[in-house]
Amino acid sequence: ELKVEQNPLFLSMQEGKNYTIYCNYSTTSDRLYWYRQDPGKSLESLFVLLSNGAVKQEGRLMASLDTKARLSTLHITAAVHDLSATYFCAGPHNAGNMLTFGGGTRLMVKP
């Protein structure tokens, strides 16, 4: 059964700084998902990474996948306050698109 671990669990950063969130998973997986959750809200899909070496970018967020290392990263460039949220990575629970989530990284961007 897939296990997903994220670090750090909590990240406080200044606006304008760069940082990376790491997502390690335990068994071979051909895809990895990133979601965002604002306080008291539901989950918003950010990225689906489908192959080794996949890189996707949206605004100040860039996600990558290394299936050999069983590692995905979410890189934040020049953070702004609006990026404050909890970010989750998730892998397939089994064949299909049921998901096993990591514990989340709570990001706070301070002015």
Added chain:
Amino acid sequence: DAGVTQSPTHLIKTRGQHVTLRCSPISGHKSVSWYQQVLGQGPQFIFQYYEKEERGRGNFPDRFSARQFPNYSSELNVNALLLGDSALYLCASSLLGTSGRGSVETQYFGPGTRLLVL
């Protein structure tokens, strides 16, 4: 277009009671999944249904059950509620759901039902 809708938004129950949560998927989506998110943790997979059939089950006790209706909406039922069942229950829909290895469809999540068990 309407997204995934869930009802009720909030619910307070006492230990031992029963609860039914409801979910309507995005129009055209045939698969519904349920997740439990305890405060401060990531969501945990409970069930997935596709075309009224259970396609997957997470590590939850038999007190948890679900079903999917011909219009693809779904209910999650929890019997004999425990304090530890207090959580945000999320429903997600996708077009096909489990369709073998390589199914990469994104799941779209509803706003959730926040359940408090006293």
